[in-house]
Amino acid sequence: MIRLLLLCLTLLAAGPAFALRPVAAWWAKPDTLGLKYRQVEITTADQVKLVAWLIEPSPKAIDRHTTVVVAGGDAYNMSSNIYTAWALADAGYRSLLFDYRGFGHSQAVALDPQRLYYDEFATDLRAALAEARRAAPHDRVGILGLSMGAIVGSQVAARARPDFLVTEGYAGNLTGIVAYQKAANNKTVTLPAGAAAYPRVAARVRCPWLLIAGTQDKNTPLADSAAAVQTARRKQHRQLLTVDCGHLGAQDKLTERFFAEGYVRAISRFLAGGTA
Numbered sequence: 001m002i003r004l005l006l007l008c009l010t011l012l013a014a015g016p017a018f019a020l021r022p023v024a025a026w027w028a029k030p031d032t033l034g035l036k037y038r039q040v041e042i043t044t045a046d047q048v049k050l051v052a053w054l055i056e057p058s059p060k061a062i063d064r065h066t067t068v069v070v071a072g073g074d075a076y077n078m079s080s081n082i083y084t085a086w087a088l089a090d091a092g093y094r095s096l097l098f099d100y101r102g103f104g105h106s107q108a109v110a111l112d113p114q115r116l117y118y119d120e121f122a123t124d125l126r127a128a129l130a131e132a133r134r135a136a137p138h139d140r141v142g143i144l145g146l147s148m149g150a151i152v153g154s155q156v157a158a159r160a161r162p163d164f165l166v167t168e169g170y171a172g173n174l175t176g177i178v179a180y181q182k183a184a185n186n187k188t189v190t191l192p193a194g195a196a197a198y199p200r201v202a203a204r205v206r207c208p209w210l211l212i213a214g215t216q217d218k219n220t221p222l223a224d225s226a227a228a229v230q231t232a233r234r235k236q237h238r239q240l241l242t243v244d245c246g247h248l249g250a251q252d253k254l255t256e257r258f259f260a261e262g263y264v265r266a267i268s269r270f271l272a273g274g275t276a
Helices: 002-013 078-090 120-135 148-160 174-185 193-200 222-230 261-271
Strands: 037-043 049-055 066-071 094-098 140-146 165-168 209-214 238-243
Touching: 037 120, 049 078, 049 120, 066 078, 066 120, 066 148, 078 094, 078 140, 078 261, 094 120, 120 140, 120 148, 140 148, 140 261, 148 165, 148 193, 209 222, 209 261, 222 238, 238 261
Parallel strands: 066 094, 066 140, 140 165, 165 209, 209 238
Antiparallel strands: 037 049, 049 094
């Protein structure tokens, strides 16, 4: 059964959209995998209603008193990330998954399918981060941003000061993504107005930041993550973890006995002050 569900997840996640492709229906819920969770409704600063799942650590694991807010990519919905939550729970982490506006069961809004992301998605993540802090006030609370979620994750980290930031598929050069998609796939991708300020975001991220990058990733190149580490100032604690994979392939590549086991262990080492 678990293998069948993992196959379904792999098929869902195959191929990043690099332009918005939301889906309303959840393919599964956390309890499909035996995870203890509760569904919560979040209201953003601009009064948009979001739906989220707060997922508890596995009872078999030692509670790390750490909540990971997972900011997903530009396609499907938060149910695409329940295996990530499963791996986190198995290692003792609490996680919060949420649907951006226009995704899943969150409030419906009109979205341009050619848009790489919306500035409002950072508003959504900021509200999710606040909910995680409210729900577990004694936890460390940080962000795991995946692809598009790495864009909005860095934006939120620059202002909301989470305890940590982990990104996979980080895009440092948004105009480079637009140009690559046009050249490689003849796909027109547009950027929101706030993208003009994006080149200044990385320098403002003060929290510990682990950047996970695929050596074969052509969509969000390794060089983007490497630059964020190389340009860090003295007091900015950043690490780069390179994985022999393509875009968002690190969790699968670092699967051992269990899905993403090595991936989560690398995050744990980083959060403990060691080398990922």
